[in-house]
Amino acid sequence: QVQLVQSGSELEKPGASVKVSCKVSGYTFTTYAMIWVRQAPGQGLEWMGWVNTNTGNPTYAQGFTGRFVFSLDTSVSTAYLQISSLKAEDTAVYYCARGMGLRSGRPDYWGQGTLVTVSS
Amino acid sequence: QTVVTQEPSFSVSPGGTVTLTCGLSSGSVSTSYYPSWYQQTPGQAPRTLIYSTNTRSSGVPDRFSGSILGNKAALTITGAQADDESDYYCVLFLGSGIWVFGGGTKLTVL
Numbered sequence: 001q002v003q004l005v006q007s008g009s010e011l012e013k014p015g016a017s018v019k020v021s022c023k024v025s026g027y028t029f030t031t032y033a034m035i036w037v038r039q040a041p042g043q044g045l046e047w048m049g050w051v052n053t054n055t056g057n058p059t060y061a062q063g064f065t066g067r068f069v070f071s072l073d074t075s076v077s078t079a080y081l082q083i084s085s086l087k088a089e090d091t092a093v094y095y096c097a098r099g100m101g102l103r104s105g106r107p108d109y110w111g112q113g114t115l116v117t118v119s120s
Numbered sequence: 121q122t123v124v125t126q127e128p129s130f131s132v133s134p135g136g137t138v139t140l141t142c143g144l145s146s147g148s149v150s151t152s153y154y155p156s157w158y159q160q161t162p163g164q165a166p167r168t169l170i171y172s173t174n175t176r177s178s179g180v181p182d183r184f185s186g187s188i189l190g191n192k193a194a195l196t197i198t199g200a201q202a203d204d205e206s207d208y209y210c211v212l213f214l215g216s217g218i219w220v221f222g223g224g225t226k227l228t229v230l
Binding site for chain 2: 061
């Protein structure tokens with residue numbers, strides 16, 4: 001069955017960087033897009049963008065350019081979200097989700113989420 | 121910037137029917153926006169309910185249905201049950217590879 005397993009919670013100081021991983025199983029990694037979604041505490045879902053897992057080409061939503069980077073390691077079927085220069089407002093649960101196709105940014109199967117807390 | 125709108129909250133009686141909507145700050149939602157719906161309970165990852173307006177995801181009961189009503193996408197729950205009490209989110213395709221979630225609707229079953 002399709003599974004997306006994310007790395008564990010992170011506690012980081014402002015200004016630091018963090019890298020969240022999302023390892024998939026149950027399907028061929030490079031045949032479906034990978035999407036990233038943010039959910040701040042008590043808030044709704046925010047679509048951050050997606051990456052074509054075949055070409056590595058990312059698409060970022062407005063507000064998620066510059067400090068946010070999507071990357072892949074196809075050899076281990078894993079996607080990564082790196083956030084640099086962390087701010088308190090980056091505190092959130094970050095979800096990875098499989099797209100409905102290689103070029104689809106619409107989430108289908110979801111990871112369990114990774115809580116990133118930014119605090120001094 | 122285009123905003124996707126949803127009712128902040130809604131309530132329904134057990135066994136009742138409720139329709140949640142998903143609109144745009146300007147313009148009308150059509151099937152070309154490929155509206156999809158997700159259910160989320162506290163502390164859990166979202167679950168896909170409906171995609172491409174009215175296609176149920178695998179395992180989703182048929183009391184959940186999607187449609188276009190007027191100028192909005194709609195999610196209708198027929199015969200509401202206690203465990204339908206959740207947050208519901210829609211997402212729309214805005215072109216150029218970009219999707220946007222609505223703010224979500226908190227559904228209470230009482």
